[in-house]
Amino acid sequence: KQEVTQIPAALSVPEGENLVLNCSFTDSAIYNLQWFRQDPGKGLTSLLLIQSSQREQTSGRLNASLDKSSGRSTLYIAASQPGDSATYLCAVADYKLSFGAGTTVTVRA
Amino acid sequence: GAVVSQHPSWVICKSGTSVKIECRSLDFQATTMFWYRQFPKQSLMLMATSNEGSKATYEQGVEKDKFLINHASLTLSTLTVTSAHPEDSSFYICSAEDRGSHEQYFGPGTRLTVT
Numbered sequence: 427k428q429e430v431t432q433i434p435a436a437l438s439v440p441e442g443e444n445l446v447l448n449c450s451f452t453d454s455a456i457y458n459l460q461w462f463r464q465d466p467g468k469g470l471t472s473l474l475l476i477q478s479s480q481r482e483q484t485s486g487r488l489n490a491s492l493d494k495s496s497g498r499s500t501l502y503i504a505a506s507q508p509g510d511s512a513t514y515l516c517a518v519a520d521y522k523l524s525f526g527a528g529t530t531v532t533v534r535a
Numbered sequence: 536g537a538v539v540s541q542h543p544s545w546v547i548c549k550s551g552t553s554v555k556i557e558c559r560s561l562d563f564q565a566t567t568m569f570w571y572r573q574f575p576k577q578s579l580m581l582m583a584t585s586n587e588g589s590k591a592t593y594e595q596g597v598e599k600d601k602f603l604i605n606h607a608s609l610t611l612s613t614l615t616v617t618s619a620h621p622e623d624s625s626f627y628i629c630s631a632e633d634r635g636s637h638e639q640y641f642g643p644g645t646r647l648t649v650t
Contacts, residue, residue, distance in 0.1 A: 458638065469541075469628055469643035470579075515578065523569065523630070523639055525578040 428453045430518055432526035440534050445503035447529045449516035454494045457519040461490050461501050464513045464528070473514075474501070506533045537563050539631050541642035548619055548649055555615045556645045558629030564609035565631035569639065570602075573626040585612045619649040 429452045439445060449459070458477045462470040474483045476492040476499070483490050487504040503510055513528040538561040548554050558568055566587045571579040583604050584592045591604035601623075603615040612631075616623055626646055630639040 460638070462641075467626075467646070470641040472638075472641070475638055517579075519639070522581055522584065524581075527578040 428456075428518060428520055428524040430516060430524050430526040432514075432516060432529050434529060435527065436530045436532075438532040438534065439506055441506060441508060443506055443533075445501075445506050445510070445531060445533075447501040447503075447514050447516075447531070449499040449501070449526055451497045451499075451518045451524070453518075453520065454497050455520055456494065459490075459492055459499050460517050460519070460523075461488075461499075462515045462517065464515060466513075470515065503531075506531075508533045508535045537631070537633065537640040539629065539640045539642040541627075541629055541645050543645060544643060545646040546648070548647070550620055550649055551618055553615055553617045554619055554647060555613055556627055556629075556647075558612045558614070558631070558642050560610045560631040560640070563631070563633065563640075565612075566609060566634060567632040568606060568612040569630045569632070570604060570612070570614050571628045571630070573628060573644075579628060582614075616647065619647070621649045623647065624649045 431450045433448045460475045461473040474490040476483045489502045492499045511533050513530045515528045517523045517525045540559045542557045568585045570582045573579045582597045585604045585606040587606045593599045606612040628644040630641045
């Protein structure tokens, strides 16, 4: 059974600081890994998808890396802004999508 | 980009009644859709996988007679919560899978409150 862990559970940083969010998973036989953003009471916004054959993906200030062999992914958010405050979820896809519990980020102005 | 809609976005119902939630893929066809539920401050938990034209596959611990899933077309899946109870109050999110990339596109969610 795939288990996905996200550390830390919560993070508070001043505006402008870089964010590092970690995700680990137990079974490396995955199709892809996705990072999502979820605002309170809202659905999911897909941020980045990394196929199993890829090592990283970048979109604007976001960069996600994937080390499938060690079962780890890291999401980097550069120069954080108050609007980045949200819960970030990672999910790995094998025969189904398994989610971590998320990291709740607060960026202080 | 691929868009998935859900209706209604929120619903309040009385205990014992049934509620139907619709999930639609607006600009692509989805042979597979997924239904998740999310309790406050917890992650999404997969309830069932819905395949067009066949019976849904339920995750362990999910009552198939309580959570009825129908996937009658390539763009529509429905989840019916039957004889709802307060403990069924939750945030229900559906997703639809792109067959090529296996990427899932998520709906905006439905907040169900059972009084």
